[in-house]
Amino acid sequence: MTDAAPRNPERNEQRRRQILAAAAECFQRRGFHSASMAEISKAAGMSVGHIYHYFENKEAIIRAMVEAKAQEVVDKMDELRRHPDVLAALVEKVDEGMAKQTERASAAMTIEVLAEAARSPGILGTLCESDRVAMAKMKETLIAANPALAADPRLLDGRTNLIAALFDGLAIRALVNPDFDREGLLAALRLTMQTLLREPPAGNGGTR
Amino acid sequence: MTDAAPRNPERNEQRRRQILAAAAECFQRRGFHSASMAEISKAAGMSVGHIYHYFENKEAIIRAMVEAKAQEVVDKMDELRRHPDVLAALVEKVDEGMAKQTERASAAMTIEVLAEAARSPGILGTLCESDRVAMAKMKETLIAANPALAADPRLLDGRTNLIAALFDGLAIRALVNPDFDREGLLAALRLTMQTLLREPPAGNGGTR
Amino acid sequence: MTDAAPRNPERNEQRRRQILAAAAECFQRRGFHSASMAEISKAAGMSVGHIYHYFENKEAIIRAMVEAKAQEVVDKMDELRRHPDVLAALVEKVDEGMAKQTERASAAMTIEVLAEAARSPGILGTLCESDRVAMAKMKETLIAANPALAADPRLLDGRTNLIAALFDGLAIRALVNPDFDREGLLAALRLTMQTLLREPPAGNGGTR
Amino acid sequence: MTDAAPRNPERNEQRRRQILAAAAECFQRRGFHSASMAEISKAAGMSVGHIYHYFENKEAIIRAMVEAKAQEVVDKMDELRRHPDVLAALVEKVDEGMAKQTERASAAMTIEVLAEAARSPGILGTLCESDRVAMAKMKETLIAANPALAADPRLLDGRTNLIAALFDGLAIRALVNPDFDREGLLAALRLTMQTLLREPPAGNGGTR
DNA sequence: TATGAATGAGTTTTCATTCAT
C-alpha cells in the first residue's frame, strides 16, 4: 500500500521518479485519459499492479507532476533572484522561459494538466496550491527587481498575474500557431516585461 | 446521413445549434471525454442516435464549437475597428475581453478544447485554421489602431501573438487562481496594451 | 402497408425488382447484416421509409431473393429438359453451371443467404421450401436424362443431393480457393456427372 | 495485453480453448454477428474484458477456429494415409466425413465462418491459407491412394477441388434439406469417390 | 405515394483497479 512506510526510502523515490518520467512521456503522447495504466507500466518497465505501490491511483500521478512543475518555477525564481541585477536578468532570461513554454512536449503537458484540473477537484486543488506558492515566489522576485512595486499590493498582484498569464498563454500559442515568429514574439515579450517592471506604480497605468 | 442535403435547412441549423448548446454545457461541466453522448442527447432533448444525423461523431461537435468561437473573435474585431478611435477602443474594451476569458464556464471550455486539440489531429487542424483567420483579423485591427505597426511584419506578428497569448493565458489564470484581483490585472492589461500599440516600431523594443 | 392492394400492380412489381437489385448489390458488397437499409435505399434511389411499402422488413427482402434464385434453377432445368439429348446436355452444360456458381458476386450472395438462413427461421423456411421445389424439378430432369434412375427412389435422391451439394460447394471453393484450375475442375465435374447419370442403378454403386 | 508472453503458457492455452469452446457454441446457436461478447463471456465463465486478454478481438476468435478446423482435416488425412490400403480407406471412411459435415452444429459453424470470411479480409486470409495447407495434404493423400494421379497436376487439382467442393456442399445440404436420405447419398458419394480415385488419368475424363 | 427525422436498444471494446500468487 502507498501509505506503508517504505523499507528503503531512496529506492522508493527512484521508483516514483521512474514512473513519473514514464507517465509524462505517455501523457504527452496520448493525453491523460487515453494513456492507460498498462501503457505507463510498460514505459516504466514494471507491472501495472506495482505502480499502485507507489501511487494511490492515476490521479496521484498527475498531482505529483503538478507539484514537480511548480517546484521548477520556484527554483527558477530563486536562481534569478541571486542575480546581481534582477530586473535585467528577468528581461534577459525571458528567452529561456519562452523556449521552455513553447517546446512542443512541455506545452502539450501543460495543457493536459490544465484540462484534467478543470474536471478533477483533486488535481485542481493541488494545482491551485502549487500556483499559490509559485506566485508568492514570483512576487518576491518582482519586488527584488523593482522595490517600488511592493508599495501597491493590487498593482503587484495584477502585474504578477499578467506575467503568469502571458507565460501560460505561450504554451497555447505554441500549440495553435506553431510557426509564429520567435524573434518577433521575444521582442514583444521583452518590451512588455520592461514596461511591467520599470513603470512607476503611480501614473495612468496604475490602479485607478 | 450527415452528408445528405437537408430538406429543411432552417430546421437543420436550429437542431445543430440546439446540440451545440447542450454539448457546450456538458463539456464545461464534465470535460469532453467524460461527457457521454447519452448525457449530451439528454441535455439536447433528443435521442442519441439522432445527434448522429447532424454531426458525424463526437469530434465533429467540438470542431463546430471551435469554429463558432473563432467567429466570435472575428466579430469582436470587426466591431472594434468600426470605432472612431480604434486604439482607445482596444485599450478601453480590454475589460470586456478579460471578463469573457475569465468567466468560469468559458475558461473551462477553452481549456477543454485545447486539450482535445493536443491529441486529436482533426480538432487541431480546425483550431489552427480558425486561429489563422482570427489572427489575420487581429493584425488588421492593430494596424487600424496604429498604422506604424504595419511597417515591420515581424514586430506586428510578435505583438499580435503576445496579445493572443495574454488572452489565452487569462483563461488559465481564471482556473488556477480564481481569486485574483480583477482591478489590478485590468490595470496591468491596459498598460501592456498601450505599450504594445503605441510604442514606435523603431527602438530597442523592436526586432533586433 | 405491404398488405394493401397496390393501385398499380405493374409499377409495384417494377419497384420491388428495383429494390431487390439494389439490395443484392449491397449484400454482396457488405453482407446482409452490414448492409444498412439506408445504404440499400440510396442504391435503390428511394427513401428508407418507402422500401417498407414494398417489403415488410429486411428479412422479407432476402426471402424474395431466395425465391428468385430457386426460380432460376427451375428455369434452367426446364431448359435442359427441352434438349433432345438431356443426358448429353447435362454433361455438356455443366460449364455454365460452374461458371455461374463460381462467379465471385454470385458465390458471395449464396453464402450470405445461407448464413442468414442458418440463424433466421423465417429465411430458413423459405430456403427449404424453395429447395424442395428445385430438387423435385431436378429429379424430373435426371429421370429425363436416364429413365432407369426412376427405379430406385433412394438412389435418385442420393444422386440428386450429391449433385446439389457439388454445385453448392463450388460457391465455397470460389471463395476459399479462387485460383483453382477451372479446366481441371470442369473435367472432374463432367466425369462425375457422367458417372452419376449413366451408371446402372444396380451394381456396387447402388444402395446396399 | 494479447502480445505479451504469458507467464504460464499452459494455463493460457487452456483459457483459449475454454473461450473457443464457448464461442463455438454461441456462434452455432446465434451466428457470429448475433452472438455478443457478453454472451460468449458468460458461456466461457469469465468476464467480457478478460476475453480480450486472450484474443485481440472478436474476429481473432473466429480466425483461431478456422485454423483449428483446418488442422482437423490435416489430421484426418494423416490418419487415412497410414492405412494399408489408402484408396479403400478413402472410399470406406467417407461415411465419417459425411456424418461430420452434415451434423447440424458443425454445418452451421462452417457456413457461419464462410459468411464472415466473405466480408472480412482478415478471416478470408486465414481461411485461404488454412485451405491451401489442407488441400496440399489432401493431394498427397490422393496420390497415396492412386499414384497415377500424380502424373497430371491439373487433373489432380481438379479432382481434389471437386472432392473438397463436395464435402463443403454437404454442410449446405444438411442445412437446406435436413431430411435427405443418408444411405442414398452415401452410396452416391462412394461411387463418386471410386470414380475420381480409380479412373485412369488418360481418357475422355482428363484435361482436354 | 414518398420522405427522412426520430427513436433507443444493443454492440464491441477499453481501462482503472484489485488481489492471489
Added chain:
DNA sequence: CATGAATGAAAACTCATTCAT
C-alpha cells in the same frame, strides 16, 4: 517487492423500424 490475471462498468456509435408531413 513484484506480477499480471481478472473484473465489470461505461462509452461511442449503428441501425431497423415508425410515422408525421
